Amino acid sequence: MRNNQARLNTGNVVPLFGLGTYSSSCDSETTQEAIHMALKMGYRHFDTAKIYGSEPALGKALTEAISDGVVDREDIFVTSKLWSSDHDDPVSALHQSLRNLKMEYVDLYLVHWPIRFKSWAEYPVPNEEDFEELDMESTWAGMEKCLELGLCKAIGVSNFSTKKLQHLLDFASVCPAVNQVEMHPMWRQNKMRKFCGEHKIHMSAYMPLGGPGNFWGSTSVIKDPIILSIAKKHKATPAQVALKWGIQRGTSVIVKSFNEGRMRENIGALDLKLDENDMINIEKLVERKILRGDHLINKTTSPYRTIEQLWDYEI
Known part of the structure; x- marks a missing residue:
């Protein structure tokens, strides 16, 4: 790792x-x-997904920036994700994402959730009749085909437990490059970090601040007394402390804010350096997962009858 980059098991950074x-809530123009x-401001890593609806806006902005000479395509890293209704044909799904993005490839393509919906369920919260049986071997073969065709530079997963990752490794020809999961100082994912480190799988953190501002999010991370005291000590903000904690552990952090002041504050975390005591004190925080995935649980049609089954008791 150097210059705030990590090298994936593909060789890409x-x-x-x-x-x-x-x-x-934001429209295309705002995005x-x-x-x-x-x-x-120096951002070069952008995260989207079919289900977010932001692929066209991201693609338009990046295409304009590349055309204007602001940035070269090779200098930006774009991630998109296979939605749960597209497991039958990841290649076609990625082709559609690339059309939305107006790009020839994405740098990373992830399986969004370890769950499969019927083809019509192109919305975030499924109905009971929308669930299908997940055949991860077939899905991953499609993801590997995306890689083989040059539609992406790396493939990976999101929201996978260590047990689900191990199951994938048992049959995968290509090891996932990334597992993107909820991770922040109050949900530290130490078991997952150890597993991914052993298998050279990079970890990427969504909700690195706990998702404040989202209806499912929480401000508990950036309002925790330990985080506040570390911020005061370094003359930094609580958000910068939480973000630097993730970065300092070698994790990529995906932070969401379209507010100019907060965007500038967030990227300022790169200039912060936490000391050993800071990292030790953060380990003392009580852990609590915020985005539990309750919308994927039901007693009749979902493969997961309980939250514990979804996360294989890693919760």
Whole structure:
């Protein structure tokens, strides 16, 4: 790892600081403006997904920036994700994402959740009749085909437990490059970090601040007394402390804000250096997973009858 980048098991590098483009309220124009601002501030890693609806806006902004000479395509890292209704044909799904993005390839393509919906369920919260049986071997073969065709530079997963990752490794021809999961100072994923380290799988953190501002999020991370005291000690903000904690552990952090001041504050975390005592004190925080995935649980049609089954009791 150097210059705030990590090297994936593919040999490619991923910037450790990324901008998430999911928004339940922002229109395309607002998203594009945020992308242009982010590029000027030094952001080079952008995270999207079919289900976010932000692929066209991200693609338009990046295409304009590349055309204007602001940035070269090779200098940006773009992640998108296979939605749960597209497991039958990852290649076609990625082709559609690339059309949305107006790009020839993405740098990383992830299986969004370890769950499969019927083809019509192109929405975030499924109905009971939307669930299908997951055949991860077939899905992963499609992901490997995406890689073979040059539609992406790396493939990986999101929201996988260590047990689900091990199951994938048992049959995969290509080891996933990344597992993107919820991770922040109050959900540290130490078991997952150890497993991924052993298998050279990079970890990427969504909700690195606990998701404040989202209806499912929490401000508990950035309001915790330990985080506040570390921030005061370094003359930094609580958000910068939480983000630098992730980056300092070699994790890429995907932070979502389209507010110019917060975007500038967040990327300022790269200039912070936490000491050993800071890292030790953060380990003392009580852990609590915030995005539990309750919408994927039911007693009749989902493969997961309980939250514990979804996360294989790693919760």
